[in-house]
Amino acid sequence: MERSRWLLPLLLMLCLGLGYTVLSMPEPVEGLPEMLVDNMEVAGVSNPVTAVLLNFRGYDTLLEMGVLLVALLGVWSLGGIPDYRESSPGLVLDIMSRQLVPVLILVAGYLLWVGADAPGGAFQAGSLLGAAGVLLLLCGWRIGNRCSGLPLRFLLILGLGMFVVAGTGLLLIGGEFLQYPSPVARELILMIEAAATLSIGATLAAMFLGSLPGGADK
Known part of the structure; x- marks a missing residue:
C-alpha cells in the first residue's frame, strides 16, 4: 500500500519530465x-554506427548501460518471484541447450569483434x-552461492564501470x-565493448530470473 501511494506522483513527474524534454528538443541539425x-x-572504427555509439556520442551508450543497471535494480527491489518446484527440463530442451549455448557464445564473440567494421557490437553480442x-x-541451471555475491555484482557493473574508468x-x-585519442581509439572501444557485452548478457539473464540469485542478498 505504501508503494502504491508514491507510484502515481512518480509516474506523473516522469511524464511531465519526458513531455518537457520532447517539447524542448532543438531543431535537427x-x-x-x-x-x-x-x-x-x-x-x-570503420562502422559508422559503432563510431557514433562508442565515440562521437559515447555519453548516450554510457547512460544506456546505466538504465539497464537501474532496471535490474528495479526488478530486484520488487522482492523477486515465488519459489517454484524445480522440474526436469526434458530431453528436447536439455539437448537443445547443450547444442545452442556454445553456438550463442561463439556468435556473440563474433558480433563483438566484427562490430568495429560491420553491423554488430556490444548490445547485439550481449543480447x-x-x-x-x-x-x-530454463534448464534449471543456477548460480552457486560463491559466485552470486560480489562476482555477480562486479560483472553487472563492469560495462558501466569500464566507460567511467576510460573517460576518467x-x-x-x-x-x-570519452574522446579517445585516434592512435588508441580502436583498442579502447574494443575494451569497453567487451566489458559492456558481459554486463549486458548478465543483466538480461538476471532480469529474466526476476530475483536476487541465492545468496546474493546475504
Whole structure:
C-alpha cells in the first residue's frame, strides 16, 4: 500500500519530465551525415554506427548501460518471484541447450569483434549472451552461492564501470571525457565493448530470473 501511494506522483513527474524534454528538443541539425563521414578517420572504427555509439556520442551508450543497471535494480527491489518446484527440463530442451549455448557464445564473440567494421557490437553480442543465460535458466541451471555475491555484482557493473574508468583516464592525461585519442581509439572501444557485452548478457539473464540469485542478498 505504501508503494502504491508514491507510484502515481512518480509516474506523473516522469511524464511531465519526458513531455518537457520532447517539447524542448532543438531543431535537427543539417549536415550530420556529412560531418560523420568527414571524421571517420579519427573514430578508430570503420562502422559508422559503432563510431557514433562508442565515440562521437559515447555519453548516450554510457547512460544506456546505466538504465539497464537501474532496471535490474528495479526488478530486484520488487522482492523477486515465488519459489517454484524445480522440474526436469526434458530431453528436447536439455539437448537443445547443450547444442545452442556454445553456438550463442561463439556468435556473440563474433558480433563483438566484427562490430568495429560491420553491423554488430556490444548490445547485439550481449543480447545473445543473455539468451544463452535464459536458456540455461530454463534448464534449471543456477548460480552457486560463491559466485552470486560480489562476482555477480562486479560483472553487472563492469560495462558501466569500464566507460567511467576510460573517460576518467582520458581526463587525467589532459584529454576530454570519452574522446579517445585516434592512435588508441580502436583498442579502447574494443575494451569497453567487451566489458559492456558481459554486463549486458548478465543483466538480461538476471532480469529474466526476476530475483536476487541465492545468496546474493546475504
